[in-house]
Amino acid sequence: MKVPINSLADKVVQGQGNIVSDMGAEKVMLSIQKGKYYNLGETGGRIWELMKEPISVQQLVSSLLEDFQVDKATCEDQVLSFLSQLIMEDLIEVAHDQPTG
Template identity: 50%
Template sequence: MTAIKPIYTNDVITRKEGNLVSDMAGEKVMMSIASGKYYNLGSTGGRIWELIAEERTLEELIETLAMEYDIGPDECREQVISFLEHLSREGLIHISSGV
């Protein structure tokens, strides 16, 4: 498994090119063209995938998702970071240091 760096509040997250994504029964499923792997992002993961179509900081993601899903910011942060770390290990996203 590939080691990843910690994700900080001002880090900018974007998705990498080369993935095919489709909606299936309200959930997003994706295939990585590079690896041939399939992923079920689910509905919340699919929403995160939509949001990172454009550059977003971790903080922007947390604020948006906490409001949309009526969840506390700390719990949201924990879950979003865990999901982003998985995407990063799979080589599906870019994480760059924020200002």
Template identity: 60%
Template sequence: MSMIDTKQTIAQLKGNIVSDMGGEKVMLCIKNGKYYNLGAIGGHIWELMSEPTTIEQLVSDLMSVYAVERSDCEEQVASFLKHLMNEGLIEAC
């Protein structure tokens, strides 16, 4: 997923129980019964998606907090979002 549409809007799907555990977000998906450890940065991304947002906005928000090159940030965010999408946890709007 090297070329992404950063203008794409994405949003959380409802029906997940999310909790903080030692600074990391963990989630139980009610629909599939799976647990996920989103980690600290993944948890931050999850919080940023509490309302529909663009990938571009996610990357900008993360770059304001973490020292990372835009291309690396876009690549990592795209990979994370692809995983969430494949698991049915987020949707493209």
């Protein structure tokens, strides 16, 4: 089941069964399960690296704001769009933030 991202506090992590290689400044990925190649690009490749361990969407955005010259709103929109594409392809897993208390 494809789980959407509900908030910036949700955590994302790489899915299993993908091989990622560097192609110059960009990254490409092969999904073993699907037998499909994906070009993650430079920014997508950086996001993929950051998702080796579970990380909140907010932490991803903060890291990207340090790495790239982009405003916060644009960065959030682009990250959410990219992650949504990865979710649709079953390439990442999403864990919703569980409120404590």
